[in-house]
Amino acid sequence: MRRTLMRTIQLHIRSSLPSNFHPLWDLARNVWWSWNSSAINLFRRINPQEYEASGPCPLKLLNTLPSSTWESLKEDNGFLEHLNEVYKEFLDYLETGINKVTEYKNTNTIAYFSMEFGLHESIPLYSGGLGVLSGDHLKTASDLSLPMVGVGLFYSEGYFRQSLNKEGWQLENYDTNDPFYLPMQLLVESSNKPILVDVEIARTKIYFQIWKLNVGRIPLYLMDTNVPENSPENKLITSRLYSGGQELRIQQEIILGIGGTKALQKIQINPAVFHLNEGHSAFLTLERISQFIKKGLNWQEALIAIKGTQVFTVHTPVPAGNDAFPVQMLSHYMGDLYKNYGIPDNEFYNLGRSPENHSEFSMPIFALRTSGHRNGVSQLHKKVSKKIWKPLWPNLLDNEVPINGITNGVHTRTWLCNELVELFDFYLGKGWDAKLNESLIWKRVENIPNTEIWNMHMTRKSRLLSSISKSNLDPEYLTIGFARRFASYKRGNLIFRDIERLKKLMQNKDRPIQLIISGKSHPADNLGKEIIQSVVQSIQKENLNSNILFLENYDMQIAHKLVRGIDVWLNTPIRPLEASATSGMKVAMNGGLNFSILDGWWDEAYQPDLGWSIGSREMIANEKLRDDRDSQSLYDTLEYEIIPLYYSNKVPNEWIEKMKKSISILTPRFSANRMLMDYINKSYLPAAKFHEKWSIHSSEQIEELKNHINNVQKLREQWNQIEVTRAELKPADTVSVGETVTLQVEILSPFPEEWIEVNLVLANTENNNSYIMNKDIIMPCVEKESGKKYIYVSELETTNPEIRTYTIRVCPNPSLFPEHLDLNLVAR
Numbered sequence: 040m041r042r043t044l045m046r047t048i049q050l051h052i053r054s055s056l057p058s059n060f061h062p063l064w065d066l067a068r069n070v071w072w073s074w075n076s077s078a079i080n081l082f083r084r085i086n087p088q089e090y091e092a093s094g095p096c097p098l099k100l101l102n103t104l105p106s107s108t109w110e111s112l113k114e115d116n117g118f119l120e121h122l123n124e125v126y127k128e129f130l131d132y133l134e135t136g137i138n139k140v141t142e143y144k145n146t147n148t149i150a151y152f153s154m155e156f157g158l159h160e161s162i163p164l165y166s167g168g169l170g171v172l173s174g175d176h177l178k179t180a181s182d183l184s185l186p187m188v189g190v191g192l193f194y195s196e197g198y199f200r201q202s203l204n205k206e207g208w209q210l211e212n213y214d215t216n217d218p219f220y221l222p223m224q225l226l227v228e229s230s231n232k233p234i235l236v237d238v239e240i241a242r243t244k245i246y247f248q249i250w251k252l253n254v255g256r257i258p259l260y261l262m263d264t265n266v267p268e269n270s271p272e273n274k275l276i277t278s279r280l281y282s283g284g285q286e287l288r289i290q291q292e293i294i295l296g297i298g299g300t301k302a303l304q305k306i307q308i309n310p311a312v313f314h315l316n317e318g319h320s321a322f323l324t325l326e327r328i329s330q331f332i333k334k335g336l337n338w339q340e341a342l343i344a345i346k347g348t349q350v351f352t353v354h355t356p357v358p359a360g361n362d363a364f365p366v367q368m369l370s371h372y373m374g375d376l377y378k379n380y381g382i383p384d385n386e387f388y389n390l391g392r393s394p395e396n397h398s399e400f401s402m403p404i405f406a407l408r409t410s411g412h413r414n415g416v417s418q419l420h421k422k423v424s425k426k427i428w429k430p431l432w433p434n435l436l437d438n439e440v441p442i443n444g445i446t447n448g449v450h451t452r453t454w455l456c457n458e459l460v461e462l463f464d465f466y467l468g469k470g471w472d473a474k475l476n477e478s479l480i481w482k483r484v485e486n487i488p489n490t491e492i493w494n495m496h497m498t499r500k501s502r503l504l505s506s507i508s509k510s511n512l513d514p515e516y517l518t519i520g521f522a523r524r525f526a527s528y529k530r531g532n533l534i535f536r537d538i539e540r541l542k543k544l545m546q547n548k549d550r551p552i553q554l555i556i557s558g559k560s561h562p563a564d565n566l567g568k569e570i571i572q573s574v575v576q577s578i579q580k581e582n583l584n585s586n587i588l589f590l591e592n593y594d595m596q597i598a599h600k601l602v603r604g605i606d607v608w609l610n611t612p613i614r615p616l617e618a619s620a621t622s623g624m625k626v627a628m629n630g631g632l633n634f635s636i637l638d639g640w641w642d643e644a645y646q647p648d649l650g651w652s653i654g655s656r657e658m659i660a661n662e663k664l665r666d667d668r669d670s671q672s673l674y675d676t677l678e679y680e681i682i683p684l685y686y687s688n689k690v691p692n693e694w695i696e697k698m699k700k701s702i703s704i705l706t707p708r709f710s711a712n713r714m715l716m717d718y719i720n721k722s723y724l725p726a727a728k729f730h731e732k733w734s735i736h737s738s739e740q741i742e743e744l745k746n747h748i749n750n751v752q753k754l755r756e757q758w759n760q761i762e763v764t765r766a767e768l769k770p771a772d773t774v775s776v777g778e779t780v781t782l783q784v785e786i787l788s789p790f791p792e793e794w795i796e797v798n799l800v801l802a803n804t805e806n807n808n809s810y811i812m813n814k815d816i817i818m819p820c821v822e823k824e825s826g827k828k829y830i831y832v833s834e835l836e837t838t839n840p841e842i843r844t845y846t847i848r849v850c851p852n853p854s855l856f857p858e859h860l861d862l863n864l865v866a867r
């Protein structure tokens with residue numbers, strides 16, 4: 040039974056600042072301050088202790104300092120000057136960002152949906168990597184002046200705060216976030232009442248209000264069900280991130296996807312492109328379909344219209360990381376929401392059913408089937424995703440499965456330490472952050488004198504170690520960092536596998552090493568909690584307290600300190616289960632060196648002159664053998680390579696060369712700038728083009744869309760009639776280097792010539808289901824013979840002696856059918 044609550048009223052009193060200090064409010068109400076050192080220094084200058092104590096959270100700082108502070112600051116002329124300078128920088132930024140992507144039109148708004156956003160430690164709307172990625176995505180979109188809006192949920196209690204009990208078991212506590220101190224405003228009607236939107240969940244109307252949080256130039260809209268119109272229970276739907284069971288999760292995902300889409304419509308934002316970061320928001324598809332049905336399409340037509348404008352990023356190859364709901368449960372919460380629009384329940388459920396399991400509705404499968412642009416988050420993850428999701432496109436080969444690889448990146452200004460910002464300003468030239476994709480600029484890192492880099496690094500390391508209370512770690516010692524979610528596939532305990540060897544390495548008198556560990560485990564993941572416990576207990580039992588430290592409550596603040604202060608960053612996932620990982624990228628740009636399994640981003644980034652690998656790319660099925668080998672490799676590399684290099688000299692020049700190489704090569708390549716440019720070129724531009732062609736609402740466009748859908752239908756019905764009837768090499772199939780060979784192909788096809796495309800694919804048929812696509816040649820049609828017979832011809836050059844295997848592939852022409860391979864229509 041819920042107790043009757045006493046009626047309480049809260050009164051919030053804002054500070055009253057002298058009028059020429061008012062720009063401080065604008066600065067505090069935009070997260071821009073958090074990635075600009077001049078703004079950070081400004082707020083710190085007000086009162087350094089109170090600044091830190093506030094979170095740091097400028098809005099809290101401004102609202103908690105006594106009025107006398109402002110009186111005394113008035114006397115400080117320099118402060119006002121500093122303020123005006125920062126304010127001007129801020130206004131200029133709002134005007135233009137850092138650099139503009141001219142290819143992308145301002146009118147094609149991109150709506151970016153995510154369950155979590157990690158913007159700053161004082162804004163607890165994230166749990167880990169996924170959220171920090173979303174935050175970095177928005178910040179970078181702002182830098183690039185992209186027309187983007189973020190959509191998420193407002194969690195009044197955020198994610199849990201971790202502490203460990205004496206036995207090393209994780210305890211979870213929730214703090215209440217007071218919106219008064221968060222840089223966001225409630226959207227209100229002209230009458231000053233909050234704008235309310237509603238969604239039907241399990242046949243009950245659920246209301247929510249909308250907060251707007253400013254991320255530089257980008258607005259982030261957050262849905263919040265904590266409104267008086269809801270029952271006490273429903274008020275709590277959005278109170279916590281990743282807490283509670285599936286029933287709560289499904290309701291949150293309905294609010295995020297369906298509610299978020301309705302909210303955008305309500306506030307008159309009409310995005311051209313919808314980006315689903317993870318499958319959590321995939322229900323948005325339903326709301327979008329219903330909006331198109333209102334314009335006169337039927338539901339299949341509407342599905343095609345929205346699909347071309349949807350971008351889906353899949354994030355994990357680990358099944359437990361994917362949401363799947365029993366169809367029964369889904370049916371309960373959806374009620375008849377979309378029946379009136381003529382979306383038949385069963386056909387909707389079919390879109391989310393996997394070929395193997397019909398009783399479950401999988402969010403990523405639903406998102407893959409309803410988004411025309413899909414990507415994994417590293418090149419290795421692309422390959423793995425193609426394999427995992429191949430059953431959805433049974434007629435394609437692994438390599439043809441239409442999933443791109445867009446490797447994650449990090450927001451440089453957020454993660455780079457001030458000391459390096461200054462060194463870059465000096466040695467690379469101011470404005471380097473507008474040139475993140477110019478590798479020549481980055482070569483200049485090599486001009487930074489070794490001692491300068493080293494002193495900078497040692498200062499950062501000392502600061503890290505002295506900021507940790509209870510720490511008696513020594514900044515002169517080689518210091519390794521390991522911080523990430525404790526999920527079993529990340530093997531947080533791999534380095535403890537041979538505890539005697541580890542101890543010997545760590546406690547070597549001349550060349551000791553230190554390890555800092557941090558990380559939470561998902562509240563429902565007992566296996567993960569057991570790993571934390573075993574780690575903490577090993578430290579105690581083996582008397583490793585002066586070498587190993589476990590930092591409780593891993594969050595962006597701890598991440599900030601660690602990635603800027605450690606020497607070596609360790610990552611030990613089971614390959615290939617780490618889709619990307621990003622913390623190693625943050626480390627690299629700050630001069631730390633990566634030491635990791637060849638998984639995720641490191642699989643494509645690793646070179647011996649940038650850092651170290653653990654284990655090999657070989658897949659070992661036997662778990663014990665695999666972990667033995669990986670840990671062996673870990674210890675060997677530490678003992679024979681890493682430790683000797685670090686201790687080679689007081690100023691270890693070879694080590695520093697590695698640092699510089701790693702900074703100069705990895706910073707631009709794994710920046711969120713590069714990531715956003717990839718999204719623009721591979722997904723946003725094609726999606727916006729689709730939108731311009733078919734999603735704007737003139738009756739001609741609707742006619743054209745219907746016509747297109749008819750053609751797709753014809754393709755599907757008659758595709759079986761396509762046949763490759765002849766393929767001939769002339770003059771012969773054996774020639775000498777330098778001779779030109781002509782390939783002639785005859786195709787039987789019931790379609791007009793321009794409907795199909797014939798590709799010549801250079802194949803390496805190692806096994807039946809995969810080939811290495813070196814280059815596709817599009818063969819021109821030279822002749823239409825009688826009836827349905829078409830002749831295609833290409834000339835092939837021969838430059839080297841070799842044996843080549845080609846495959847001839849017929850597929851729908853992508854310039855007429857942007858769905859292309861997605862249609863799962865291929866003839867060979």
Ligand SMILES: *Cc1c(COP(=O)(O)O)cnc(C)c1O
Nearest residue numbers: 167168523594595598620621622
């Ligand atoms: C960057 C970051 C992550 C990402 O961690 P990976 O394990 O590298 O994916 C997680 N949590 C926080 C707080 C971060 O800042």
